[in-house]
Amino acid sequence: MTMEASLLEQLLASAERAQGRGSRYVARIRLKGDPGYAGLGFDAREALHAQMRIAERRGAVTLTWSRFGGEDRRLDAVVLADIEALASVLGRRSLSGAVRVASDAFAPWVERVPALASVLAAWKAAKRVRGHGPEKHADFVDAARVVAHMQSRIEDAVVRAVSIDLFGDSKRIEEIVPLLDALTAESIAAAASHWEDVLANLGLRKAPSPFLLAGRGRVHLIESGWRDLAYEYLAVSPTQVDGFEGMIEWVLLVENLTTFDLCAKARPDREGGLVLYTAGMPSPSWRRACEAVLSGLGEHIPVYHWGDIDVGGFRIAASVARAIYPRTLRPWLMDSRSLRDIARTSPASLTERRKMARSAGRAGWPVLAEHLASPASVLLEQEAVPVCFPAVALPS
Template sequence: MARKFDTAGGLLHDLLDRFEGGTVRPIGYPDHDAFASVTASDAFVRSIAEAERTGGVERVYGKGRRHVELKHVRLADAALLYRHLGRTPARQAAIGIGETMLDGLTLHPKLREAALTAIDAWSRNRTWATLGIDDAASMRTAIVLAQAIVDGSHRGLDYRTFSRRTVANSKALEKLEAAVLRLITGVVDVPPSSGARAAFAALGLERFGPPLLLSGAFLLDRQPVPPSLPYLGIPPTAMMRIGFDKPPAYALTIENFASFNRHVLEADPERVGLTLFVGGYPSLATQRALAELGSILPESVPFFHWSDIDPDGTWIFRTIERALGRPLHPHLMSRELAEKFGEVSAGISKLRRSETSLSLISDLVNYFIEPGSKVMEQEQIDPKIPGWPITD
């Protein structure tokens, strides 16, 4: 759609805006129907003519009966138009503001690189994570928060306490969480497509995490949990209070709450295994609880994980695998199931082959790198007790 203007300044600045955005010779149109009077129209034409005399723009008139009517204005020389308008080029302004924004900050190299991408976006008159060049002060705050997360200063804190301690503004992270998440993505391992809250919780930025749900024949404070309870919720920090009269046949972590309930009630009503609901992206407290569980149970107890068959599911799998520090087997997670029941994925996996070459989820990760790979939600599959040895 043609850009129309009833002020010369608006048209001329728009030409430079689009030039900074990558259009080589942008065009702007006068909005003849919007002029308040003939006087306003004449003033518009005079202003454009002055810009043309400096060499910054070129006027193009109509043909035939409209030969005296200004048709459109084309950018001729950006440097001359900048000078005529007294405007600083976006690239020059962005570099100057960017230097001030980063002054005095000691940053992780990849975090600095991410910050430079924001400056580059500003140099093209674009925003970065909704922040524009006028938001440089907020961007500096986001960078400071991001570096604090990279340093691990966030662990065990809630949003507001972390923000207050880091930048003396308790609401800063709430306002800048999208920018902070984008900044740290290239530095630390974050969930590939989660919201900021879930991602930060997985990194440990939460003070009061969700309970960890367990189902099975286990002890709490050396007392048997009544078999009439399908599951029990405990704070993740209380995992050391869990014990066993005899090891479970298996340990299974599940991402989805509906699938957890179905497994507990339908697949394993006798509680022969230990089943845990990890609440989607496992929080850092949950990860530590799983590490504790991995040290409690003997090596003879196999560990399994059941997630959606998608890149997020593989990320959750890898997170739990790293937390356990022992082999973890995918349960009802395979390329064969994806091909049979799934739909073509619109996204891409953020895990690379080199990161999972020694993991039992590597085949699925490699599958998601392939074009035409499919994804599916775990609710599409009926629950069943994991086989040992592993069976399809």
């Protein structure tokens, strides 16, 4: 980029920042005393002056010249005259112009995806969203299409199949996950979520995932009626679950499939329990199925969650806690202090400790969160811990 183009870009950026703040500041670039400008040779300086005069004739800037130097006088400052004209000189839209184009593109989607309005507000304030400005509005439109499409579904879907249906490209949805995150998070300024969490919250999966139940009781399916739980477990479509009944003493939600399988083999039915597999981060259809199951149980029945003792495990726990609210979710085998002698652990970094503690707090576990934030906090995979049900003492 030439020096003259760089100066005009700096001037436009300064003007757009002021515009975003609602400031009346008149943007200017001071060249008097600037070492880069002072060091230009005669020909280079004349070329810069020529380009600045063109910008001035087009109404983009006003030039302030030195009173001394005769025909070889120096340029003291370049002052903004018209932001739209300056953007035109640079061959692109101004920020306000780009936001207007984005607003028009968002119009068909903003009612169903309200976060788009927040994206526009951020852009008007000269802020970027997930690293993108209004020049990337088409990518946000694609993300809004995905969000709106999944809002209309009650079943989970395979992400690449949906991507082909919507865009003719099996990987398009995976390319715009950060934008999907922005449009579905509590706010567009929220910390980025893990890509699996973003997709799961929308009901998008890498592969279909059934709703798995093991233990005592029977589940009601919309099309098939009542079905007794079978040994080792029963697998059904989550969209078919609309009721449950049984003499249950506790419910255990399990994050990982390997551990769920071991739990099922350990006969939770004989311990008065019900074990559900969350399939990692729970999807909307899983949350609806879980709600249907829990609605058939008394509010006094405790609900436990067992997952990995790591950032992802506690993030999933926080999501599960939100899914079953106003019931209380209790941690099960999620405190490494009681497991150090029976399973191998690894140290947790400061960043990991902070993230785990934050998620544990969101799950409603403040005491555990305090421990997770401490230097004594460690990481532990769920599969390394022997199966133990809530009605039984911890393994020794």
